[in-house]
Every structure is written in structure tokens, then in C-alpha cells.
Amino acid sequence: MSGGGKKVTIRDVARRAGVSPTSVSLVLSGKAASLPEATRERVRRAAQELDYRADLLARSLVTRRTNIIGIVVPDLTNPFFAEAVRHIQPALAERGYDVILCNSEERAENDLRYIRLLAGRSVDGLLLAPSAEAFTEPYSRTLRKLLGELGIPYLFFDRYFEDEPWVAVDNEGSSLLAARYLMEQGHEKIGVITGPLSLNSSRNRLAGVRRAYAERGLCLRSEWVYEGKYDIATGSAGCAELLGRGVSAVFAFSDMQAYGVYAGARRAGRRISADLSVMGFDDSVFSSVLEVPLTTMRQPVRQIAEEACRVLLARVESGETLRPQNFAAQLVLGKSVAALPHEREREKSSQ
């Protein structure tokens, strides 16, 4: 291992440029307004010749800023979070921040542990999508207390408390659109597979469905609602249950669940679309390659990610609390939702 000899410090640069370390620091951080260009140039050249790179640890020790943002997500193998992180990281890198990533594996205990750990690393800010568990007592109380004590700017994304700063898709509005679309296709018995109802995202999406029902003067029967997790297994199990309750369509609150519904329907001998309509939420990359492409609500993940960075950094750098923009998901038509027969008849006769 070479290591390349001793480390080049600011002192070495100072010596070579014939100035004090102070001046080097000033010049290199662009605060040397008072120094003449000649000196600045000399310092810059010396730094370049020695390939000097400031030691970020030493800098952070004195400035109390690390330029690191901590991220906690519940499940990296969930395409939504993978994609979110994928967009967040370069958005932050561009502004000079690095990312320490933690995966809580949907366990509140890990959320707390990782947040403490990130605080111990003096991160400048936290981007949080806690586990579903973390929104239940006693975890939620502990979590909020902890965040209060730490004094580190934080922002929730995708999963949130209503009274804390957050960025997420417009859950209610988006699922209202989805449910309306299903109803326009003639479905009035729509099974719903939700995520954990401890999550606002799930509750709000459910509220959207209820609103769609209400608009038609109907009511969502509680036996058509299946609460689960945002995973494939939930989709299969939910499908099995809902099929027995006579629904003509299933609205899954994530594409992962929708994939499970596909599997469940197949197992029950039902064809997607022909026998059972399916609506997803997310528009994961796999949805379009399915034999029956999934009709789903596309989350603008990239925009959400970038907005989250923008809002968090505003808090970090100037303490302002921006009002985050709202993002609507967009209906992506696949082939998994069929118009119901009588509805089709009506369309025909109206031509």
C-alpha cells in the first residue's frame, strides 16, 4: 500500500506560497476579498502543485458542519425507495452533501438506533421515511422526542406525521383519481389493499377511495378493505381474501402488492382484466413488462426526491421552512383494468 507519503496540510501550502495558513484558508474558501489577486494566485498554484485537499474532518470539527445528510429508509429493496435514494443522492451531491444511508428493515427500533447514530456523526440534516411501526406508540412518542432533543434539521418523506415537515405525493388526490377511473370503467365493488394504516400515506389513500365512493353516493364496505404491508405477500393474501367477497376490481396501494395480486389471481384461476381488474400505485419499472401491463398511478419519484432535498437544505442552510409543493400521481394506463360488460354495452349503444 503506497499511501503516498505524508499528508499535505495547509501548512505545507502556506510555506510554499510564502504566506500564513490563515491566508491559505481564506483564499481557498474564497473569503480573501482583501488579498490582492497576485497573492491569491500564488496560493492557488501552490495548492494545486501539492495536490492539497483540505481535511474534511478537521474542517468539520471547527465549523460544526459535516456536509453529510443522513437518510433512513424502511426497505431498500422496495423499488420506490431504491429509486428515491437514487435521485436524492446526486441531488445532494450537486450541492456538496454526501449521504449516509441506513435501512431500518421496517423496524422502529432501527429507526431510533440509526437516527442516534447519525446524530453521533453530526450529520447536518435527516431525511426520514420511518418504519410503519414507528408511527405507533410508544415508538412514535420516542421518535418525536428524540428529534426534538437532537436539534438537527429533519424532513420526513413519503411517510410522515401531519404536524411535522414532510414531502410526499398527494396521496388522497392521487387515489381519488385512481378510484374514479375504476368507477368510470363500471366498477362499484372495488377491493382495496392498503399498507399499514398507521401510515398517513395509507390512510390518505384510503380517504381518497372513500371520496370517490361518496361522489357516486356509494359507500366503501369495510369488508372490501384489506390492510397489509406494502409487499408482494400482502398482495397475494389480500387478493385471496377479496376474491371471496365478490369484488370486480382490486386497488392495491403499491405495485409490489399488485404483483402479489397477479400471483394470487392466477392461483385462484382468475385472469387479470378479464376476470379481475387491478390498479396499482407507484409505476415500478416491472409493471410495464408484465404479461398484462399494470394500470397504475405513477409517483413522480424524482420530483419528490428533489423537492425533499430542496426543502431540507433550506432548513439546514438558512433555517427557513419552505412550504413543500404537492405532487399528484399520474394515471398510467396498462391493460389490467377492464370495463365491466354492462358499461361496455352502454358505450356501444351510445355510438
Add this chain to the structure above:
Amino acid sequence: MSGGGKKVTIRDVARRAGVSPTSVSLVLSGKAASLPEATRERVRRAAQELDYRADLLARSLVTRRTNIIGIVVPDLTNPFFAEAVRHIQPALAERGYDVILCNSEERAENDLRYIRLLAGRSVDGLLLAPSAEAFTEPYSRTLRKLLGELGIPYLFFDRYFEDEPWVAVDNEGSSLLAARYLMEQGHEKIGVITGPLSLNSSRNRLAGVRRAYAERGLCLRSEWVYEGKYDIATGSAGCAELLGRGVSAVFAFSDMQAYGVYAGARRAGRRISADLSVMGFDDSVFSSVLEVPLTTMRQPVRQIAEEACRVLLARVESGETLRPQNFAAQLVLGKSVAALPHEREREKSSQ
């Protein structure tokens, strides 16, 4: 923002325990063999009462260790890497290391940029899966030179140079198994969709296929080999191309590509299995929910991830270079590979 008043330093603890900061440091890091238990206890209590947490920045500045490992992956939305990171992170956390994650987006320029940036953060080690581009000139030269100069322990995973330390699945052996299986099912015209051939993983998998052909005294025709990327689009494009060349089966070097093959076959009016057999590589979570579940080679991602951590930390902590274990992928039977008619006949008649 509360912030909770002034920061508690080692001096505060020292004052309260009535000893010097030196002693506190010694006790808290367990190196105070010479101090009597009474004193140690006093120090520990004082630390606890004040809720003292050592400032990791200050510590790192003097110890020159950060307990951070930098990871660079080419694409987080690829389930293989998402899962790998998911396993790596807790494996490292368990041993006291945090992870700074970077996503190169398959661009060599970013590989280099991020490695420099991680070095600037004084990470203790690097876990690298560079972009395909990084294995071509001039990037590969630059990359290796850079790593040599930095003097930071590193380990390649999944993607590697033969003469550098790495951990990965046994590519050649695994694809040999896959190809043998296809041949046992009667396929002798197997189209292959590879990843970038700049990658050892792709080349070695291809070598495995060639060996399987050789075992039967046959030869893999070059027109049956389609080089692409490890993504869905490549799968579709490759499928279209290979179908025109009369293959009865396609071996895709990743499940993502296999999904593309499914889509491509559908577009061409061919049924998976009945008209075209498909073999994948990875066993991503979606493969089992497909209408025709994918037959694929399961990579032991978790084991690879944990082995990578073990080997890297050995280098970091004691400078030893362990010989990494070899991992074979395992055949997972779906329904995407059919036995060819004449083969089926033979089986029947032999009963």
C-alpha cells in the same frame, strides 16, 4: 430548535468525576487497566449522568479512523445491488461501521469522482462495483492508479479486475450449470444475452456457456450472442434479434434482461416456454410472480455481501488479505424452460 444547550465534552465529564480528561478517555475506551474499579465506576457514572457521547469527528481527527466504509454501486434500482446494499449495511453496522453510499449511474466519471470524494472523507475502506465503462480504457487505468495512490483498503464486489481483491458469485461455474440444464432439456440453439463484455462477470458467464457447449462437442455460434447492458431494454432488443436467428431458448445474464425477453417475446407473438424457453440469472423477487415464473440462477446475495464485509474489514483492521470464498449460484426452477419435443419423446419412450 432546542439543540439542548451546550455540548457535553470530555472535560465536563472529567470535572464531574474529579479526574483528568485523559482518565476519562482511558476509562471510556476500556484502556484504563491501571485505574482502580472505583475510579472507573465514577467516570462511567458521570458520563452516563451527563449523557456524554464522544464527538466522532474529534476522535477521527486524532485516530485517523472514521469507521466509515464507502460504497459505490452502478445502479441502485437494479434489484441485485439494492439487495446487496441492504445486506452490506447491517453487516457493517454490526461491527461499528457506517456506510456512505454512492450511485455511479453506470458512469465511470462518477466512479472516479465518488472515490475521490470518499477518500476526502477519510473512509476506512471502499467497496466497489464500478460501472461497465470503468473497465475500459482510459478509465480503468485511471481507476487503478487512483486506488493505488489513495492507500485506502478496497474490495471489488460483483464486478472486478482479476488481479485485484474481489468477491463475487462463481460466474463461470454458475452459468455452466444453467447452460447444462438447458441442454438437458434438449436445447442446442441457445441464444445468450450478455451484459457488457468489458465486465468479467459477463465474460466468465459466457465462458461457462461455451464450456457447456464444448462438453457436448458443440460450439456456441457467435450470432447467438447478443451483448447489451444488464437492463430490461437490452432483454427486449436481444430477444427480437435472437428470435430471428432461430434459437429455441434464451439465456439472459440477468433477470432484468429476462423480463425484457418476456416483453419482447410477447411482442413477437411467442409464448414463453411453449415457443421460447427463457433462463435468467439473479432470482430477483419479481421472477416468481410472473405469469410464467422464471427459471433462473439464484445468486446468494446475502452471503456475497457478508463475505465482502468480512474480507474488507480484515484488510481494514489488520491488513490481512483473506482469500474470499467462492459462491455458486443455485438453479431455481420456474416454468419458463420447456423440454423440447424430441427430448420429451425420448423421455417417454425410456419409461
Add this chain to the structure above:
DNA sequence: ATGACTTAGTAAAACGTTTTACTTCCCCTT
């Protein structure tokens, strides 16, 4: 009584920056 150990501790340097509070010199105004 001496020297050699051991025990219980500490003072101060070091890590590599940034930042604060100066100093020195020169020019300009009155």
C-alpha cells in the same frame, strides 16, 4: 536506606482546520 517496581494518575502535544483579533504599513485628509 536504596533502588526497583507498581499504582494512580496527569500535563501537554497532537490531529488539521477555521476564525478572531490583532499588527504593520502606507496613503490621504485636514
Add this chain to the structure above:
DNA sequence: AAGGGGAAGTAAAACGTTTTACTAAGTCAT
């Protein structure tokens, strides 16, 4: 000639640890 004010810098403190090299006091064998 005195004083003000900018220009061009710098010395030293500070950030919060760890580590090195010591001290002071007591114990024990000779």
C-alpha cells in the same frame, strides 16, 4: 503633523478528542 482608514496580512485560540511521556506516592526486596 496628527489622525483616520484601508490594505495586506498574521498569531494564536479554538474545535474535542487521543496519546505520549511524564510525576508522585507507595510497596517491597535487599
